[in-house]
Amino acid sequence: MKKSVKYIVFLAVVAVVAYNSVYFKALDEVKAGTSSFNAAKYAGEFWTARLIPALKKSVSYNVLLPLLQTEKDKAFEQYSHALGIGNIRYFLVKGEGEVISVDENEVIVRLDSAGQRPELRLATEYVFGNAVRDASGSLHINEFENSMDFNNVSAEINKIIRDKVIPPFRSKVKKGDVVSFHGAIELNREYLDLKRVEVIPVELRIKNEELRMKI
Amino acid sequence: MNIALYKSRLLRFQSLIALFILCLGLSILSDKFLTVSNLWNVMRQISVNICISTGMTLIVLTAGIDLSVGSVLALCGAITAGLLKNGIEIPSNNLYIGFTILGAVLAGVLTGSALGAFSGFTITRFKVPPFVATLAMLTVARGLTMLWTQGFPISGLGDKFLYFGTGWFLGIPVPVWISGIIVAVALFVTNKTRLGRYIYAIGGNESAAKLSGINVNKVKIIVYTIAGALAGIGGLLVTSRLDSAQPNAGISYELDSIAAVVIGGTSLSGGRGSILGTVQGAIIIGVLNNGLVLLNVSPFWQQVVKGLVILLAVIIDKSNSKND
Numbered sequence: 001m002k003k004s005v006k007y008i009v010f011l012a013v014v015a016v017v018a019y020n021s022v023y024f025k026a027l028d029e030v031k032a033g034t035s036s037f038n039a040a041k042y043a044g045e046f047w048t049a050r051l052i053p054a055l056k057k058s059v060s061y062n063v064l065l066p067l068l069q070t071e072k073d074k075a076f077e078q079y080s081h082a083l084g085i086g087n088i089r090y091f092l093v094k095g096e097g098e099v100i101s102v103d104e105n106e107v108i109v110r111l112d113s114a115g116q117r118p119e120l121r122l123a124t125e126y127v128f129g130n131a132v133r134d135a136s137g138s139l140h141i142n143e144f145e146n147s148m149d150f151n152n153v154s155a156e157i158n159k160i161i162r163d164k165v166i167p168p169f170r171s172k173v174k175k176g177d178v179v180s181f182h183g184a185i186e187l188n189r190e191y192l193d194l195k196r197v198e199v200i201p202v203e204l205r206i207k208n209e210e211l212r213m214k215i
Numbered sequence: 216m217n218i219a220l221y222k223s224r225l226l227r228f229q230s231l232i233a234l235f236i237l238c239l240g241l242s243i244l245s246d247k248f249l250t251v252s253n254l255w256n257v258m259r260q261i262s263v264n265i266c267i268s269t270g271m272t273l274i275v276l277t278a279g280i281d282l283s284v285g286s287v288l289a290l291c292g293a294i295t296a297g298l299l300k301n302g303i304e305i306p307s308n309n310l311y312i313g314f315t316i317l318g319a320v321l322a323g324v325l326t327g328s329a330l331g332a333f334s335g336f337t338i339t340r341f342k343v344p345p346f347v348a349t350l351a352m353l354t355v356a357r358g359l360t361m362l363w364t365q366g367f368p369i370s371g372l373g374d375k376f377l378y379f380g381t382g383w384f385l386g387i388p389v390p391v392w393i394s395g396i397i398v399a400v401a402l403f404v405t406n407k408t409r410l411g412r413y414i415y416a417i418g419g420n421e422s423a424a425k426l427s428g429i430n431v432n433k434v435k436i437i438v439y440t441i442a443g444a445l446a447g448i449g450g451l452l453v454t455s456r457l458d459s460a461q462p463n464a465g466i467s468y469e470l471d472s473i474a475a476v477v478i479g480g481t482s483l484s485g486g487r488g489s490i491l492g493t494v495q496g497a498i499i500i501g502v503l504n505n506g507l508v509l510l511n512v513s514p515f516w517q518q519v520v521k522g523l524v525i526l527l528a529v530i531i532d533k534s535n536s537k538n539d
Binding site: 017020021022023024025026027028029030145146147148151152 | 300302304305306309310311312313314315317318321322367368369370371459
């Protein structure tokens with residue numbers, strides 16, 4: 001008798017908790033009430049309306065490199081963007097140089113910068129992260145309902161790069177070509193490493209290819 | 216005689232003495248350390264570690280260990296956030312199951328309990344060493360978190376939910392209340408109940424405990440289940456505080472938790488230690504973390520310092536065991 005009372009009380013508690021824990025609705029009803037966010041569409045619009053115009057403001061790596069070497073703080077203040085307050089910041093850069101190596105994952109370009117011959121790596125295989133989204137400084141998390149949508153936009157931007165920017169370049173580029181690029185780089189303000197800088201490309205051109213086509 | 220007495224008293228209060236010296240040093244080195252806002256911030260941060268370290272203490276008292284608490288915390292936080300934000304959709308039946316805060320929190324905590332129970336089961340049923348079983352669970356839970364979140368944070372959980380991690384009640388942060396209640400219940404369980412006595416007995420001498428009629432396997436499964444549930448509550452606090460369930464949440468929390476337990480004087484070989492000691496250990500770890508940040512120590516050096524502190528605590532523990 002005592003045991004059965006215990007069970008009844010237990011079941012009653014479970015029932016009350018369950019009743020207050022979940023609710024049921026028709027899925028159509030719920031879907032109708034929420035506007036679904038289309039990250040691909042948003043990324044496409046961002047690309048044409050904001051990112052491409054922002055490329056005009058990108059800093060030449062020939063200008064940025066000496067500034068980073070001599071006045072690091074000024075370089076970061078003037079040219080970098082980031083969402084948070086951390087040391088990782090992003091730059092929209094441009095440059096032109098000679099291809100010195102083409103391998104599976106990247107194309108290495110040697111620039112001629114004020115007597116220095118820095119090498120930059122153009123990513124052609126692994127395009128991840130938020131460098132391009134954040135480097136322009138024109139996209140803010142407040143524009144989104146949640147951070148998942150915001151991150152999905154970044155993933156879609158990277159997809160555009162993988163699908164549309166890299167393949168035509170990757171199929172033609174070879175060692176010795178002169179290429180120009182616009183893209184985003186990520187640098188750590190506290191532990192600045194300029195020996196291995198990777199560019200996530202937004203625009204890529206093979207200059208001598210254009211010349212050949214004109215001829 | 217007097218020296219022995221002083222020594223035993225010193226050993227009894229070693230964590231408190233260490234904490235006092237640490238606070239004194241930090242208040243001299245940083246003018247921000249002893250501010251009210253910073254101290255409340257420290258208390259909020261250590262609340263999570265106190266939750267998971269309380270469960271870890273129970274496990275370590277049975278001579279076990281749980282390396283999965285950080286991953287379980289992340290999964291529980293993600294489950295809670297995911298259910299609260301998105302519910303469950305069953306398109307084939309045109310059904311949407313929505314979760315209230317109570318439902319989502321319960322689901323998160325129950326997930327933690329279930330994973331803890333599973334670890335306990337594998338340890339007792341298949342005689343898998345706790346280190347290995349919970350290491351496997353660490354990977355499983357992290358993988359499940361990635362699958363559930365698709366690698367993205369789940370954010371925007373609503374103001375009411377944020378109350379757990381950021382709210383105040385009677386002038387004290389809510390996480391501090393929650394961890395305080397957990398500590399009070401754990402103190403009661405370890406000191407005043409049969410289960411508590413069994414836990415100490417198993418850690419002291421498992422064979423003797425078995426021979427004296429204690430259902431060792433059952434007690435161990437209960438202990439791992441409790442630890443899982445407490446990791447779930449830790450996940451709730453982290454998620455609520457950040458208004459976001461991060462797929463990478465809780466990484467290396469198990470180390471902070473084990474550090475708190477060891478620094479608090481609980482023996483890794485089981486049978487000796489206390490919940491209050493662990494609370495002191497968690498405060499020391501929290502204050503140390505906070506102090507290193509305030510002193511602008513590089514994150515890489517912070518890890519080195521924390522590692523050395525843990526090592527020192529284990530050496531002291533070993534030396535105490537020898538003396539005993």
